[in-house]
Each structure stands twice: as structure tokens, then as C-alpha cells.
Amino acid sequence: MYTQALNITDKIRTAEDPADLARFQSRIDADDRIEPNDWMPAAYRRTLTRQISQHAHSEIVGQLPEGAWLTRAPSLRRKAALLAKVQDECGHGLYLYAAAETLGTSREALVDALLEGKAKYSSIFNYPTLTWADIGAVGWLVDGAAIMNQIPLCRCSYGPYARAMIRVCKEESFHQRQGYEIMLTLCAGTLEQKAMAQDALDRWWWPCLMMFGPPDGESQHSDQSTLWKIKRFSNDELRQKFVDATIPQAQKLGLTIPDPALVQDADGHWRYGAIDWEEFRQILAGNGPCNRERLATRRRSHEDGAWVREAAAAFAAKRAARQQAA
């Protein structure tokens, strides 16, 4: 579903041949794609390994807030759609892990880093889904923000990441539409249903704006990613695009954006109020409402699946041994 601008470009430079570096940069500048076996600076490899694996972890952890409502969806149609969406998130995680692995870190090492709490995932998934309307809000807003961020990544300089993002983006628009449809239905329903939709918007709006990462002035590390064409737009540019696209959608629903400072300027852009970055920092530091629960759930799931992995490996070994004997 999402990668967040948490990615810190490595400051440590290993000794690399300036001619190699110059050749690499000229390929990037010419919009050539970098493929797994090509020479690349160590920092490019580390930055991408971290960004793609964080993105993969976000997809995997992102199944949890929605998975909580699978057994409580209000109709079979909603349940089937939500199940398909959660399966897609899992699939997106797997495409992304595969892309990250092409940089030379094993799947198991990447997953272990998440389970050990060493790797980050998107802050948004540390918020709870309290009502059914939250499922609508997550699809509409969280996936909407994810799409804004992911479309430029389809042109990322690293080939396997760009290709994975093309697949993800194709599937993501169903997610946003199913979320918006849930909101439309609630907003056309009883007063209580509409109030539930408004409450979900009130709780998800600001965390969604934080998904784009810190303001441009504070994130010095985007520069190198921009130079390498991993990142094509700044955090604030993407955030503004999201706000401009979303406000008319909220108006259509008859809902109010929980921001009294919101005004449209002469160019048609919506100017939003101050974001509470302290809340964002707290979530990143592990102190959000669901941080501990999300990680505990992932660990439990991994441990519960250990016997399946062992059985599959034992069966494959037995079959291979028999084939060799025959």
C-alpha cells in the first residue's frame, strides 16, 4: 500500500571509483534504468534496500487494520471485496520483498528485521480501525495517499522496484474506489451512519497527511534520492496534490475536513493548517496507539507458521532424496 518518506540516505561513503560513480550518475541522468547485476554505489543499494523493504513491511502490516473487519463486514459483497483487498496488500508485500531481494539481502533477513523491531513500516498502520466507517476511510484516504506516492515510483531508476510499483498501482485503484463507495453509502444512510463516516474522516485525516513524511525543510535526505531519481516529487508537493484531490471528494460526500484553517487560494490549491509533527515522531518512536499490538501480531503469525515452513522443507527434502535414490 505504501512507502513513507522515512528513508534516510546513508552518509557513510565507502571508497568507490569516481569514474564508476560518474558513469552511474550519467546513466541515471539519461533516464536509463538500473538492473540488479549492474554496478551501483553501495549507498544507492542500501537506500533502496531500506526503502523497498519498508514499503513491503507496510503492505504486510497494512493487512492488520483491515483484517480486523473481515468477519464483521456488513454484507457478503463488502466482505468479498475487503478480503480481495487484504489479499492484494499481501501480494503487494510479496512483489516488493522480491524486488528488495534483488539488491542482495535475503527475504528471511528482511522479515527478521521487521520482527525484531529494527525495520520501520508506515506510521499510518499504528492507528486502530474502530468502526466499519474506518474501512471506508482507509480505502479512500490511506490508499488515496498511497497512490499519490506510488505513481511517481513507477518511474523510479531501479528497474525491479519500478516494475513492482506498476503492478501495485494497477491494483490499487480498486482499493480506493471500494473505500469511497463505503463512505458514499454511509453518507447516504441514517444520521448515525453519516456521523460514523464523519468521525472516521476526523480521525484519519491528519494521520494521512503525515503519511507523506516530514515537511521539505526538515528532510535533508531527499536530495540524494532525488538525484538518483528514486524520488521524483518532494513530500510537500505530494501532500499538496493529495489535499487538492481529496477535498472535492469530501465535499461530494457532504463531510467536513477537520481543519478550520483550510482555505482555497487564488490558484485553486487548498492551504491546510499546521500538522502535529510531535504525534508523527511519537508514532515513529513506537508510541502510537497500536505499535506494540501490530508487531506482536506479526511475530505471533510468524511463529505460528514455523511448523508449516518446517514441514514444507522436510517434504521437499524427502522428495529430493527419493528422486536421487531412484
Added chain:
Amino acid sequence: MPTPDTTLWEVFIRSRNGLAHKHVGSLHAADATMALQAARDVYTRRGEGLSVWVVPSNAITASDPADKGMMFEPAESKIYRHPTFYDVPDDVGHM
């Protein structure tokens, strides 16, 4: 304890008859049967394919991109392999 490694497979899908199988990505599975099932679930959730191949990644021998100059040089220097190398008068028509 670190999670033990599971075999990596490359996945190829034929999207419709008449087209070749095309590489779509990779996945981990303990054996070929499970790799095929996982490929179905991961790469064909929206009717992307009629046929799937899975190949253990370590069975693929790849050329080294660093050698591409030497590897593909013979093709670079043989412009007479292209139809545009030959001059044919316009009034001969399309050939």
C-alpha cells in the same frame, strides 16, 4: 534464531496463447508444486495468465552486464544485417 532460507523461484506467465511466457517476478517456496500454487496466488489474481512456469533462480545462467560491451559488440559492427544498409531505388516500391 534467524528464519531459515527457502528456495527462490522465478515466475514466467503466458498471458494469452500466441504470446511467449514473460518474466513477472519471483517468490519463495519449498518445492515446485508449492511454487506453482504461490505463483497462481501472487501473480494471477486478475486473470493475468493461462500458463505459469516456475524455475529455480539458481538454475538460470545470466550474462554479466559488465561484459555487455564484449558480449554484444559483434552485433554492433554488422550494420549490413539491417535492411536499411541496402540502397534500392524508390521506384522499386515497398520491399
